[in-house]
Amino acid sequence: MHVLKGIKNVLMWFEHRLVLRETFWPIVRHPVPRSLRRKVGWMYVLGSTAMTLLFLQVATGIALSMVYVPSAGEAYESLNYLNFQVPLGWLLRAIHNWSATMMLIVVVLHMTQVFLAGAYKYPRELTWMLGVVLFFCTVGMAFTGQVLRWDADSYWGLGVGAAMIGRIPYIGPALVDLMMGGPMVGGETLSRFFALHVYIIPGILFAALGAHLYLVVRKGISEPPEVGNEVDPETYEEEYEKLIADGEGDPFFPGPMARDAFFIGFTLLFVLAIAVVFGPDGPGLSPDPANVAVEPVPDWYFLSLFAVLALSPRSLETYIILIGPIIVVGVLFMLPIFAGRGERHPFRRPVAVLSVVFIFLALSVLTWLGVTEPWSPHMNAWTGDAVPVNIVKRLSPTEMQGAVVLQLKACRNCHALDGIGGKRGPDLTHVGSRLDRPALVRQVVQGGGNMPAYGKQLTGAQITALVDFLHACRPENRPPAVVPTPGDGVEGPGKLSRAGP
């Protein structure tokens, strides 16, 4: 009993000086609407989960920084050292990586949920805006973290970033130097991104998080939306007060908070499981500027952007790069200013629901395209992918020479035969039934339609052989293509008597 009393005395000594009961107890016990007791309450666990993952990032990040060397000459080595030499280093790297991935997913889900539930409306506009800041900080952490991996992908990723910034009119080149910490990607670039990843962005992140949490507690957790219950700034706060008045609301701790605790615990175990199963990400190839045998690909969350950059029309690309981000940030940021009142329930907000569906569909399709990269040449196809046997076996000697030309001239890097090879240009398996000889010669010699002109690279004999081969590329028993030439009286592929030369 004496011991217990002693402990109590010590605690009271601290409490008397810290006054925690008075400051923090009301915060953890702040009242939340009783309707959160329903299943819909599970929708409210995402914010605290994202925050917990952030704390996990801080903990694992600090641990990793005890070994990681932010020097261009040694970072790559130190990551391999972490992976293979430091006890549990691989696991810490894996947790840091997968927890970052999970954090980004949870943050996006949290934003989507808040958007769909209309929780960003009056009087919580500023909470949303700070949330947008937190979202971009999270994305910034993801990009800078990818840079610290300091492998070929991160090295060329920096080059891509610099090339994008370099397109900003007038100040572009200066900003590129500022970003790289000099005229080239090197040691000062890495140190710069280390500072961003470890000091600057986390500083902004925690400041914004503090303000975000302050507002969540001050303005209260939004009640689950109900159809027909419109937000009117005149009356909203009065009605909300009634929901959380004594005897009406539940204190956040311990009831509703338990749900957060369960979900967070589940998420942490899930992160640990995938970290153990999938391990750390990279480092991949070394950041060697002279190694061109790389196919730089960003981390998955930037694949959609990667696809946009490949697919946007050449004439519009600079505008998309420069104006697109301003629009995205502006729309996200200003959303509660333009839509800060009225219906909250998604059943009454078709535009909001359709926007979410559209954005997720677009991002998924773009990400899928980013994974498959149909626009990238297959750099090894010219030597790696042979002409399929079923095509070769019916070729004449000249046509076979043409097949050799096709391989040597790296046509296969962009063109597939039987689906094997590059996907940038059309599959050539049946090209003989689509283009006639003059059209084939023209396409090979002059190029066009996003294909280089090969006129200077081919001799007359090579062109003849190549066109013979392409002409023979068609299904058995199908006649060669007839492409009408203006003025020769042929109306279309119907008149097969004129087929062939």
Next chain:
Amino acid sequence: MNEMNDVEKSTTEGCCKKNRRAWFDWLSWFVLGAASLIMSLPVIGFLIGGVIWKKKDQWVPLGKVSQFKPGTTEMVTVKNPVRGPWDGITGELALYVRHLPEGEEKEFQIFSLHCTHLGCPVSWFDEPGLFMCPCHGSVFYADGGYAAGPAPRGLFEMKYKIQGDQLVALVGHYPTLQSPGSANVQATET
């Protein structure tokens, strides 16, 4: 309450003393403001120093002229003249050297291997005589000209000269659209 302490007395006595005190208050705030501003100058200068006092491109020997056969294009790797002391492998600089066939007006072309689209490394394919980019599929002809893909212009080209038996090029910075290679040649666009 009718007892006033010295401080209160002095402020309420006469207009001049009061004004003088207010003036000193303002002066104090001004001193702090000016000091903060001046103190921030070196910090800001440090942060943007690399932009103001730029490291300039330098002439770097790429190899003996005789080692590049006419009509070929090959990659050379040199130490980047603007590298830092601990840049390790990233302090290397790779370039494509094209020795033009005899009879052309120029003897050499030196290309950056950064694609003009978004900076990925282009690969040289000898047989078709093309540079291809692995990222978004831009293609360039042997003379650096634009052939296909999303790139907005031809490859970035560097200035070169022949010094004794050495081929020397003016290189260093990472070329971008508004700060292209040292030759600053707008390669042929289609």
